[in-house]
Amino acid sequence: MSKIKSRWGIDRNLLLLLGPALVLVVALFVWPLLYGIGVSLTPGPGREGLLSNYAAFLGDARERASIWNTLWIAIPVTIANVLVAVPIAYRMRRPLKGQRPISAIFVVPMTLGVVLVAEGMLTFFGPAGWFNKVLLTLGVVNEPLQLVHNYVGVLISLFIAEFPVVFLILLGYASGIDPNLERAGRMLGAGAWQRFSRIMLPLMMPGVAIAAALSFVATFAVFPSAVLVGEPAGATRVIALAAWQAAYERFDFGEASAIAITMAVIELVCVAAILLGRSRLYRGPSGGGKG
């Protein structure tokens, strides 16, 4: 692209442009991360060995359970988000009345953030809230459903907070696919389901993978809603909460760092698995033209 000025070395201008950003990222992210790894490898009081902090975390059944608790929240929410968002995005790739306002509406809960959604849920989904009132009035249930201060509450809050992200990414991908590909499929006699499953869905898969990865990243780090609408002493004692409690309730920074690093490793492994799964599928142009 920049054939005239392309150089393979590092020159002064490049350093001026890129340097400040790199310094800040190293100082505010890389250094703390390395520092955290260092702390996690420094045995806390009464412990011995390089990995003793990790052993303390993984050896304690209650602490270890936080890993499963987190996965048990992050995976279902991510799958649900994708399963609901794919058909909607698929349908909305063609102009639909009110497309822009609809996608604008979806952005609202994303911006408001998970803390506000959780706080609002306490009233709306509470035993005397409108949701239960409607169900009781319609006779769907005989007594109010318990939808907050438990596992379900966290699922709902994260679904609401993350769905917009997943949906908007998929919408971006679906509307970027050349409609001629589908038309060609129709001309060759493919039915509606075939066109979706054999043409559009495979082309949407990169978007699905990225949306799923981002949704997983966000839900895996769940913290405020696990406390506010969850059951932070039990089923929704997530790994972020375990790390926070180790650091600021027991002041055991060694174990806190070990938990935090374990958390990052598990998360990155899952994200890598999602993205690797994607690269095994079709990769190529979806925009048509000379692509």
Next chain:
Amino acid sequence: MGEKRRGITADLSGWLVYAAVTLFVLVVGSIFLTVLLNSFASSWFGGWLPDGYTGKWYTFAVNEFSLWRVLLVTLIVALSVTAISLVVGVPAAYALARRRFRGKSLVLGLLILPLLVPPITYGIPLATMLYEYRMAGTVAGVILANLAPALPFVVLIMTPFIEQIDPNLERAARMMGAPTLKVFTRVLLPLAVPGILAAGLLVLVRTVAMFELTFLTAGAGSQTLVVALYYAAFSAGIRPAQSIDAMAVIYMLTTLVLLIAALRFVNPTNMVMRVR
């Protein structure tokens, strides 16, 4: 007949989309409506609507949660984070969009990582480090912590944006003898204004909503709205629920103002990051 059937299925799927959207909007809208109603309720026990209305919870919230200071801190933090990440991030995005150099993929990886790694993971050691440098609990510390994800976010949003600006314009300027700085400030920046505006608004919105890092690094005097709201909701029972909801409404309004501003410039589809 085939035509007709296709028309009906198309309609059906369209209606299903509307139904799903309506359900989502209904639930989310009702959540916010209950917060709004409760914040004006003198009391609300079990009925469909509050028993009476009052504005006293807002005065209560202003006094009890030192709301003005919290709003001021939120504003200072969000604007500083936005300004710094734009000033530092746009040149970096320019370098990544236009230059080829050794270790470029390493730099990209370094920028993507802070957006993937859970904030708690680097937030806890970062908070400890800020404490050692006597910056724990200060507004400056909160700003620094929030820069960690905000700056990479700006770079990653701006890089594809700058890529699609025609490089011939810069080449022309260069051929006429303009030095790099001048090419950057006089040719590229004016062309990149829409992207900068969009990235700035997105970072602003994200910083206002950023919970974990502020939660870990803020002290009593440097809480932002989300964190203050979290503490209020966490200690529910100490204070009337209506006053917490009043706080939530103020948070909601602040964010909505930003969001409406953002939507004037940004297509909602671009509100989410595209990792490529």
